[in-house]
Structures are given as structure tokens and as C-alpha cells.
Amino acid sequence: MSPKPEITIRLANRLKEARNAKGLSLDALAKLSGVSRSMLSQIERGGSSPTVASLWNLTQALNVDFAGLLDDDQNDSSPIKEYVSADETPVISQKDTGCTIRILSAPSDVGETEVYDITFDSNAMMDSAPHKRGCVESITVLEGTLKITSDGHSVQLATGDTARYEADKNHAIQADKPARALLIVKNA
Numbered sequence: 001m002s003p004k005p006e007i008t009i010r011l012a013n014r015l016k017e018a019r020n021a022k023g024l025s026l027d028a029l030a031k032l033s034g035v036s037r038s039m040l041s042q043i044e045r046g047g048s049s050p051t052v053a054s055l056w057n058l059t060q061a062l063n064v065d066f067a068g069l070l071d072d073d074q075n076d077s078s079p080i081k082e083y084v085s086a087d088e089t090p091v092i093s094q095k096d097t098g099c100t101i102r103i104l105s106a107p108s109d110v111g112e113t114e115v116y117d118i119t120f121d122s123n124a125m126m127d128s129a130p131h132k133r134g135c136v137e138s139i140t141v142l143e144g145t146l147k148i149t150s151d152g153h154s155v156q157l158a159t160g161d162t163a164r165y166e167a168d169k170n171h172a173i174q175a176d177k178p179a180r181a182l183l184i185v186k187n188a
Helices: 006-021 026-033 037-044 052-062
Strands: 091-094 099-103 113-120 124-128 136-143 146-150 153-157 162-166 171-175 179-186
Touching: 006 037, 006 052, 026 037, 026 052, 037 052, 113 171, 136 146, 146 162, 153 162, 171 179
Parallel strands: none
Antiparallel strands: 091 099, 099 113, 113 179, 124 171, 136 162, 136 179, 146 153, 146 171
């Protein structure tokens, strides 16, 4: 039996690492990606090479970089792990709430520690249902003023102020005038 090509071993290891980092079983990843459980198992063992379509589906389900799975580690010595230009930063505009959210955290951090740069229009309000148990949000006002409410308790913040509050209860962020803040969501 001939030895497995290095790229097959690298791909197998990186896919398995990405799946484990997300806490997904083979069955769960199969459902998310549309790639069968048996094929996933073979790919992770290096026993089979995925088609481009299967690899694309897996990277989308795991929210990992397609090309990064195949890179040869030559750039891994750099302390800069990722660069995202302002133009490439994901942005969510919520016209109904008057908020624009720039997602600053890496996709791999979703569900753990998430970082957002939020711009509020006049009379904007982000009203949120409870997150996972133990979730805490920290908000620092960069410009303007904001009112933070968690479970019926409120605090008024000015530029430079920070509040940390339980986000596993109903909570809201309100701006009477234009404002901007940095929000960190820490899931337990």
C-alpha cells in the first residue's frame, strides 16, 4: 500500500480539528454539510479525498477558510493569524432597530466570545431575548450615550463608560442620539 499524500493527511487533520473545535459529532457535521457520515469518517482518517463540492460544503458548515485547509503551514510562523480589512468586515444593518453592527470576532469564536462595533442612530434600540445561561455582555461607549437595561434594571452610560450585565435575561441597549459602542458577548 502506498503512503498517503501529505496534502491528504493535512486536510484530514485540519477537518477533524475544525469539527472538534466546534464540538460537532460526525453525525452532526454530516447533517450540516450534506456529506455522509461514512464519507466524513474516511476523509478524517485520510482514507478518501473529498470532491471540491464536498470540501466546499464542509468548510461552509464548519465556517472555516477553504484555502486555509490546504495551505502548507509555511505561513504558520507568523504571529498575525488573520487580517480583515474594513471593507471585508461583516456588517449587519438593522434598519428596524436603527443599528449597524460590525462583526469583529473571528467566525470560530461564535458562541464563545463575540466582539461587535455597533453604531446607533437617534432613537435606536436593540432589544434582545435572553441568551444562553451564564452569558454576560460588556459594553463600552465609544461615542455618545447609551441606556443599558437588563432584567428591568437600567444604567446610563456616557462616552468611555463600561457596563457588564447578565445577558441571559431580557436586555436592551438604547440610544436617544447617535452613538457608537464596543460590545463583547461572553458565553458561559
